[in-house]
Every structure is written in C-alpha cells, then in structure tokens.
Amino acid sequence: MPILEIQRAEKIHDYIQKLEKLTNLPLRSSPVILSSPRQQISLELPREVKQSYEYVEQLYEDISEHELLFKAIKTGWEYINSGYKIVPTSKEDYFQQINKSYVFQVAKERGYSVSDDYLKEHKFCYGQYEMYYAVHEIMQRNAFDFLLSKSYSQNFIHTYTNWYKCVKLISSQFIIPLTSTVQKNPHILDQLWVVSHNINQLRLLGIEIMGEGEFLSRNQRKTNNTVLLNQLGYEIYQVASWWCRVDPYRVICEFLKASGIFPDATKYLIGAELNTIDEYVCGICHAPMVRWGWDWIQRYQIGNKTVLAHKDCVARKHHAGH
Numbered sequence: 431m432p433i434l435e436i437q438r439a440e441k442i443h444d445y446i447q448k449l450e451k452l453t454n455l456p457l458r459s460s461p462v463i464l465s466s467p468r469q470q471i472s473l474e475l476p477r478e479v480k481q482s483y484e485y486v487e488q489l490y491e492d493i494s495e496h497e498l499l500f501k502a503i504k505t506g507w508e509y510i511n512s513g514y515k516i517v518p519t520s521k522e523d524y525f526q527q528i529n530k531s532y533v534f535q536v537a538k539e540r541g542y543s544v545s546d547d548y549l550k551e552h553k554f555c556y557g558q559y560e561m562y563y564a565v566h567e568i569m570q571r572n573a574f575d576f577l578l579s580k581s582y583s584q585n586f587i588h589t590y591t592n593w594y595k596c597v598k599l600i601s602s603q604f605i606i607p608l609t610s611t612v613q614k615n616p617h618i619l620d621q622l623w624v625v626s627h628n629i630n631q632l633r634l635l636g637i638e639i640m641g642e643g644e645f646l647s648r649n650q651r652k653t654n655n656t657v658l659l660n661q662l663g664y665e666i667y668q669v670a671s672w673w674c675r676v677d678p679y680r681v682i683c684e685f686l687k688a689s690g691i692f693p694d695a696t697k698y699l700i701g702a703e704l705n706t707i708d709e710y711v712c713g714i715c716h717a718p719m720v721r722w723g724w725d726w727i728q729r730y731q732i733g734n735k736t737v738l739a740h741k742d743c744v745a746r747k748h749h750a751g752h
C-alpha cells in the first residue's frame with residue numbers, strides 16, 4: 431500500500447533531481463539559506479505612542495504593506511500585539527490567496543502601479559505553500575512538538591519562550607514600495623516577521639523564497655533591491671525554494687538561527703545534521719524523506735544505532751513490537 435509520506439517524498443526528490451539536470455545547478459547540496467544580511471537592522475519604537483487601533487487591525491489582515499506597518503508601529507507594541515494574533519487563523523483562506531495575482535491586486539488597491547500582466551499571473555512560487563504551512567503549524571498548534579521532546583530542559587524552555595514572545599506578526603505576503611521618480615512599484619516579500627528587539631526596538635525580517643531561476647541569475651537587480659530594502663529598514667533572508675519543499679521546518683529553524691532570534695533552533699530539530707537533500711533517506715525502508723508534517727521525520731533505534739526514519743515506518747515497527 432503506498433503511503434502518503436513516501437509518495438510525496440519520492441515525487442519531490444524526483445522533481446529536484448530533474449530540476450538539477452535541467453539547470454545544471456547543485457541544488458541538492460546547496461545551502462538552505464542562500465543569503466542573509468551582513469548586519470542586523472534595528473528600528474526604534476516611538477516614545478510617544480499614538481493611540482489607534484485603526485492601522486493595527488488592517489495590519490493583521492492576510493496581506494500587509496510597508497506604509498501601513500509604519501503607521502501601526504507608531505501605536506507601540508501594546509496595540510500592535512493586542513490581539514496576540516501572530517499569523518492569520520485560517521490556513522485555508524491563506525492558500526486561496528497565495529497566488530501572485532491576488533497580492534498584486536491588493537498592491538494596486540493600495541496605490542501601487544501594477545501592470546495588467548501581473549494581475550493575470552496565477553502561479554505561486556514552489557516552496558511558499560510548504561513554508562507557510564510549517565509556520566502555521568509552529569505558531570498555531572505544535573509550536574513545542576516539532577522540536578525534540580527530550581530537550582525540554584530549563585535552558586531550552588527559556589530560549590524558546592524568548593523567541594516565541596518576541597515574534598509579533600508574521601505576514602504571509604508583504605508589499606514594499608520600490609519607488610522610481612514616476613511610480614511606486616511593489617516589491618513582494620514571501621514572508622515578513624516583525625520581532626521585538628531589546629526594550630524599545632524592533633526588527634523587520636523579510637524572507638524571500640528563491641526559485642532555481644533566481645539562483646541561476648543572482649543578478650545585479652536583486653542585489654540593488656536588497657540594498658533599497660535595507661535602507662527602508664528590512665533585513666532580507668533568501669532561502670532556497672527546493673529546500674522549502676523538502677523540509678520547511680528546517681528552513682524556518684535555519685532562519686531563526688541566522689537572524690539570531692533563536693540561535694539554537696537547529697540544535698533541537700531532528701535531522702538538522704543532514705547536509706544535503708540526498709541524505710534525507712529513511713533508515714528503515716530506504717525511500718526518500720520530506721518533512722511536510724512536523725512529525726514526519728523521527729528517530730528510531732536499530733541495535734545500537736539511531737537512524738532517522740519515516741513516521742509511518744517507525745509506527746509500523748512499533749506496531750510489530752520491535
């Protein structure tokens with residue numbers, strides 16, 4: 431009987447292999463994080479807060495935007511995080527809106543200049559779906575469980591609580607103006623994390639999911655954009671879309687580590703020691719593995735050796751009484 435976990439893993443591994451042949455790029459052995467900022471950028475929160483829920487409510491809609499965020503920041507943390515709603519509650523709603531045409535439509539309504547071609551684009555970047563699914567699982571449900579249960583030490587709980595507390599908002603798609611003299615062009619981040627920093631500061635961490643096309647042509651335009659985004663106060667983390675498909679939880683942990691908001695994150699993640707996508711192989715059935723559900727990769731003891739294995743393979747072994 432084919433198992434969903436294995437079917438999905440085989441499909442994704444196969445796809446990446448084909449993509450690698452097609453592009454002649456070492457995708458399976460590429461780093462998870464393709465680029466991260468040279469330094470942290472922290473912004474001061476205003477000392478005088480302007481009391482208003484107006485912008486804050488809009489900010490917590492599914493897709494958010496630069497000018498709105500900066501207006502909301504003026505209200506201070508008390509307002510911004512008043513609903514304790516870090517990610518939109520419904521994963522399903524988000525998935526309907528993930529395609530590019532939707533975000534460009536929102537940008538247009540907010541006064542950006544968007545060409546009609548963009549409004550027709552119904553694609554979304556591979557890996558984006560998986561990344562958001564994982565973020566949702568972590569923030570809404572299994573925040574603890576996706577990390578090693580045996581690491582519930584005092585120290586772990588302390589660092590864990592700290593990073594969890596500092597995350598104020600995760601926007602699925604985020605619109606930033608890149609302005610030329612004549613028009614306001616939208617730049618879309620795949621995720622924006624708004625985190626508190628020190629006592630009265632914040633950091634804006636943008637995640638860009640890079641497809642193989644962008645990896646191939648890491649061109650000047652992209653670099654220029656990053657410089658502009660830095661000037662506006664955003665730190666940009668570029669992650670590999672193919673890694674997002676194999677292990678979005680790993681990508682998030684690597685991002686938490688790189689950004690410094692949870693430096694030990696990868697230490698607590700099962701399988702974070704795997705260096706390449708080829709190493710994502712089940713120690714029991716030897717088929718490829720991916721981590722679409724937070725518990726899909728598990729540890730299993732064979733003799734005196736610990737292997738990583740499919741959740742399903744481990745369950746069957748336990749069922750058989752081994």
Ligand SMILES: [Zn+2]
Nearest residue numbers: 712715740743
């Ligand atoms: Zn297996």
